[in-house]
Amino acid sequence: MLDDADRRILRQYQADPAASSAQLAERAGLTPATCWRRLERMQAQGIIRGVRGVIDWRALGYTVEVSLRITLDKSAPRAFDDFAAGARKIPEVLEIQTFLGQVDARLGIIARDVEHYQEIYREKILTLPHITDIDALMHVARVKFDEQVPL
Missing domain, CATH: 3.30.70.920 (Lrp/AsnC effector binding domain/regulation of amino acid metabolism (RAM) domain)
Structure with a gap:
């Protein structure tokens, strides 16, 4: 279901959910367009359910x-x-x-x-x-x- 590139994106996304797709792409070793498409696909599949604010x-x-x-x-x-x-x-x-x-x-x-x-x-x-x-x-x-x- 997920390949190595998806896992790299998710690792970077978990570490910094506020990062732009361009920043995530650079950190994951992908082009921004590829990273953006994969993020969109993972959101559509429900793998990424959203970004939330965490209040202490x-x-x-x-x-x-x-x-x-x-x-x-x-x-x-x-x-x-x-x-x-x-x-x-x-x-x-x-x-x-x-x-x-x-x-x-x-x-x-x-x-x-x-x-x-x-x-x-x-x-x-x-x-x-x-x-x-x-x-x-x-x-x-x-x-x-x-x-x-x-x-």
């Missing part, structure tokens, strides 16, 4: 990060869907993951401080439907976080 939420005053492991009432036919729909409406929920196993879902939550987290937990999280158990994990340090794909 800590710089905005959010100092607390918590992971909540949620167990749902699986006897309710729409438990996952109803829970996810409610969790999507909470602005402080940055991530929702679902699992097969003992834990059904994980929410990644940010808060300004512990008091703000308690407010979110009591007023928003505990009102979500179909929850039977919650386990909270307070983040201490992010040891590794990398969205780059090995190419």
Whole structure:
């Protein structure tokens, strides 16, 4: 599906998504026209899904990060869907993951401080439907976080 030239382009693109196609072409050893066509093809195929702005939420005053492991009432036919729909409406929920196993879902939550987290937990999280158990994990340090794909 991808050849060596595509992989070179993607490596350069991951390293510097704001680079122009001419800059990417030079770094990948291709002509600008060839690089541009390949970028367009990879976007059309959904390999490149877009460029996004990444905002450091800590710089905005959010100092607390918590992971909540949620167990749902699986006897309710729409438990996952109803829970996810409610969790999507909470602005402080940055991530929702679902699992097969003992834990059904994980929410990644940010808060300004512990008091703000308690407010979110009591007023928003505990009102979500179909929850039977919650386990909270307070983040201490992010040891590794990398969205780059090995190419």
